[in-house]
Amino acid sequence: MGDEPVNVKEYQILARQALPKMYYDYFAGGSEDQHTLRENVAAFQRITFTLLSYEYAILQHAINSLRPRILVDVSKIDMSTTILGYKTSAPIMIAPTAMHKLAHPEGEVLTAKAAAACDVIMGLSFSSTCTIEEVASSCDAVRFFQLYVYKRREISALMVKRAEANRFKAILLTVDTPKLGRREADKKNKMIAPQLKNFEGLVSTKVDDSDGSNLEAFAARSLDPSLSWKDIAWLKSITKLPVLIKGVLTREDDVIYILNLSLCFLVAVKAMEVGVEGIIVSNHGARQLDYVPATINALEEVVLAVQGRVPVHFDGGIRRGTDVFKALALGAQAVLVGRPVVFGLAAKGEYGARRVIEMLKDELELTMALSGCPTLNDITRNHVRTQSDNRHCRINYLVAGSIFNFNDDNDNLMIFMCTYPFVRIVDAAQKCIVLDLNTVGRPVVFGLAAKGEYGARRVIEMLKDELELTMALSGCPTLNDITRNHVRTQSDNRHCRM
Numbered sequence: 001m002g003d004e005p006v007n008v009k010e011y012q013i014l015a016r017q018a019l020p021k022m023y024y025d026y027f028a029g030g031s032e033d034q035h036t037l038r039e040n041v042a043a044f045q046r047i048t049f050t051l052l053s054y055e056y057a058i059l060q061h062a063i064n065s066l067r068p069r070i071l072v073d074v075s076k077i078d079m080s081t082t083i084l085g086y087k088t089s090a091p092i093m094i095a096p097t098a099m100h101k102l103a104h105p106e107g108e109v110l111t112a113k114a115a116a117a118c119d120v121i122m123g124l125s126f127s128s129t130c131t132i133e134e135v136a137s138s139c140d141a142v143r144f145f146q147l148y149v150y151k152r153r154e155i156s157a158l159m160v161k162r163a164e165a166n167r168f169k170a171i172l173l174t175v176d177t178p179k180l181g182r183r184e185a186d187k188k189n190k191m192i193a194p195q196l197k198n199f200e201g202l203v204s205t206k207v208d209d210s211d212g213s214n215l216e217a218f219a220a221r222s223l224d225p226s227l228s229w230k231d232i233a234w235l236k237s238i239t240k241l242p243v244l245i246k247g248v249l250t251r252e253d254d255v256i257y258i259l260n261l262s263l264c265f266l267v268a269v270k271a272m273e274v275g276v277e278g279i280i281v282s283n284h285g286a287r288q289l290d291y292v293p294a295t296i297n298a299l300e301e302v303v304l305a306v307q308g309r310v311p312v313h314f315d316g317g318i319r320r321g322t323d324v325f326k327a328l329a330l331g332a333q334a335v336l337v338g339r340p341v342v343f344g345l346a347a348k349g350e351y352g353a354r355r356v357i358e359m360l361k362d363e364l365e366l367t368m369a370l371s372g373c374p375t376l377n378d379i380t381r382n383h384v385r386t387q388s389d390n391r392h393c394r395i396n397y398l399v400a401g402s403i404f405n406f407n408d409d410n411d412n413l414m415i416f417m418c419t420y421p422f423v424r425i426v427d428a429a430q431k432c433i434v435l436d437l438n439t440v441g442r443p444v445v446f447g448l449a450a451k452g453e454y455g456a457r458r459v460i461e462m463l464k465d466e467l468e469l470t471m472a473l474s475g476c477p478t479l480n481d482i483t484r485n486h487v488r489t490q491s492d493n494r495h496c497r498m
């Protein structure tokens with residue numbers, strides 16, 4: 001067992017050794033410069049955990065508040081949850097990825113068995129190499145069916161009917177692929193798309209006349225680039241299954257919204273209007289438009305826009321249990337995992353796909369234990385620190401590490417240490433007071449440093465006086481009179497420029 005991988009990433013190395021270059025490149029690759037492909041993974045590495053520090057423990061103790069997370073009983077960790085009402089052992093699903101027979105001769109049937117063994121939900125790709133019926137009869141995994149809308153709508157409609165008849169529980173409508181992204185490795189390799197059995201007798205998926213990627217040629221011929229919101233109504237009219245929209249790149253009114261606030265808002269509002277049952281934040285594993293943001297950087301915006309009205313799921317770049325935890329902390333209800341499962345399948349068949357899921361589950365369990373979260377509900381936004389949190393806090397770092405001395409009212413020397421986000425004040429008797437900078441703010445601390453209690457008090461008094469004057473001068477006798485219309489922000493200015 002010398003080659004037994006100890007983490008998910010090692011399966012990629014084995015898969016590379018196991019697969020012909022054309023297939024490995026197809027599975028591993030992204031589009032164009034593969035910038036987003038790298039970013040999907042790298043962005044996770046820039047998110048850190050905010051485990052409670054020693055200072056915080058003292059502070060919490062001092063104010064007789066909650067027990068710090070480091071002293072939580074984590075002898076039992078419960079990762080189980082429900083997704084669309086279906087019980088699952090962990091908030092991890094298998095993402096729909098195409099053509100598993102290119103990874104292993106038995107294809108998606110083995111992936112489904114791995115899902116069943118791990119008690120997680122399996123997403124089956126519209127472009128699978130095993131049929132819908134073969135996968136359904138192979139095991140009792142809860143299955144969702146991913147849908148592409150073809151120009152020939154009747155083919156898509158037929159697949160939905162077959163999925164329904166075979167007890168698939170939801171439709172994942174992929175909305176980020178009006179055309180296939182430019183996968184340059186596939187072009188060079190002249191990637192050959194095999195005949196997909198689901199479409200036998202309906203449409204030939206084996207295109208022979210392309211100069212480059214046959215898959216690209218087939219996609220150009222079959223995918224409907226006119227797909228728009230009204231088609232979700234069409235889909236809802238032909239199925240009773242819940243519909244989740246997968247991918248947040250869409251085309252609407254000749255404006256391309258790419259993972260920005262407009263889109264998030266659009267998605268949230270439109271999703272309500274058309275009645276979808278969930279959203280999957282996804283950039284298709286960075287295989288569509290290159291240079292869109294890493295999905296983990298877009299997740300929170302979507303979550304905030306959706307405001308809990310439908311569940312938000314997430315995929316892209318999950319390679320560790322810590323990644324799963326981070327996505328949950330930023331508001332995802334569950335994550336989907338794409339390439340790692342295919343690499344597991346390519347390297348070691350059903351066992352490999354199963355091990356990939358098991359390793360992610362094990363790592364998530366350990367992460368929950370080490371961060372004091374016995375259940376998924378214990379995972380909160382406060383557990384992670386993102387790059388944008390850091391930007392907001394940069395100014396605080398300026399005072400990090402500074403040490404001030406001052407004399408208190410009784411002329412005792414006080415030592416004042418700033419280790420963001422806490423300030424420790426140590427008096428002559430070595431008594432230590434810990435203040436949270438986020439709560440008391442720097443001005444108060446500077447006042448304290450300069451003139452002890454009097455200085456801290458004056459800072460507050462001056463702010464109050466200034467606020468009183470400002471309210472008077474802007475005609476606001478009470479706090480309730482202060483409205484959003486009283487101020488203009490940079491972003492208001494930007495919106496008006498247009």
Ligand SMILES: Cc1cc2nc3c(=O)[nH]c(=O)nc-3n(C[C@H](O)[C@H](O)[C@H](O)COP(=O)(O)O)c2cc1C
Nearest residue numbers: 027095096097098125174284285316317337338339
């Ligand atoms: C080889 C491959 C094939 C894919 N095929 C499909 C597909 O048929 N339908 C779809 O909606 N998404 C497809 N995806 C996107 C995945 O569902 C998912 O969004 C992505 O793989 C997540 O990123 P990850 O691979 O970093 O986990 C594919 C991704 C890969 C890597």
Ligand SMILES: CCCCC(=O)C(=O)O
Nearest residue numbers: 098127180218219284287
């Ligand atoms: C038209 C089949 C596309 C499969 C797919 O979604 C992918 O390769 O990313």
